[in-house]
Amino acid sequence: MNVGVMMGVLCIGMVAAQAQTTETAPSNPHVRLGQKALIDGDFKAAAGHLQKALPAEAEDPNVMYMLAYSQYQIGEYKKALDSFTKVIALRPDHESAYYYRGKANNILAVQTETRVSSANREKMLNQAIANYTKAIELNGEDVKYYQNRGIAYRDLGILRGTAGTANYDKDIAVDAYNKSVSDFEQVLTMTPGKKDIQTEIKKAQVYRDNLK
Numbered sequence: 001m002n003v004g005v006m007m008g009v010l011c012i013g014m015v016a017a018q019a020q021t022t023e024t025a026p027s028n029p030h031v032r033l034g035q036k037a038l039i040d041g042d043f044k045a046a047a048g049h050l051q052k053a054l055p056a057e058a059e060d061p062n063v064m065y066m067l068a069y070s071q072y073q074i075g076e077y078k079k080a081l082d083s084f085t086k087v088i089a090l091r092p093d094h095e096s097a098y099y100y101r102g103k104a105n106n107i108l109a110v111q112t113e114t115r116v117s118s119a120n121r122e123k124m125l126n127q128a129i130a131n132y133t134k135a136i137e138l139n140g141e142d143v144k145y146y147q148n149r150g151i152a153y154r155d156l157g158i159l160r161g162t163a164g165t166a167n168y169d170k171d172i173a174v175d176a177y178n179k180s181v182s183d184f185e186q187v188l189t190m191t192p193g194k195k196d197i198q199t200e201i202k203k204a205q206v207y208r209d210n211l212k
Helices: 003-018 029-040 043-052 061-073 077-090 095-110 118-138 143-160 170-190 195-209
Strands: none
Touching: 029 043, 029 061, 043 061, 061 077, 061 095, 077 095, 095 118, 095 143, 118 143, 143 170, 143 195, 170 195
């Protein structure tokens, strides 16, 4: 099992556990069905059931988080963004909601098959960075927050450092690449010897050093 799948399985267990107390199962039948589908890995069914639990459960951050996570897993990133934002409104200390809101923003920013302006792509990347930064403020021991922020900074460097485009700005690109390298170096400090991160550092440095 690769790391991404393993983390997903762990997260499924976490959100399912959060959705009920040790004493009782959720009283809302849609929540129960959504929770079961989530545990089974059927994210589409989970999203459908949990959506039906609204608006009755709209003030429950655990239900909203399960919905947002399910939407994220089936690629409904814009819906997931809205749902994670609602989770954060209910629980401003929900680090995982910030993390996944960052990931959804980053994915939307780099999708090439959708017609999105460079300005909006930059806005989404900056939002991703801000979300990862907030997650780090809440828990500076989680290495994936630094790794994903490093990726977002790298993507921002690529966006602003592509010569010949209207939004080209070498100084902004250099700053983004430097911050990307810094975050990746933090990842190596926390988890030494990761060859994929060593490769990412080299790539970011090459991109930076070859800016025109």
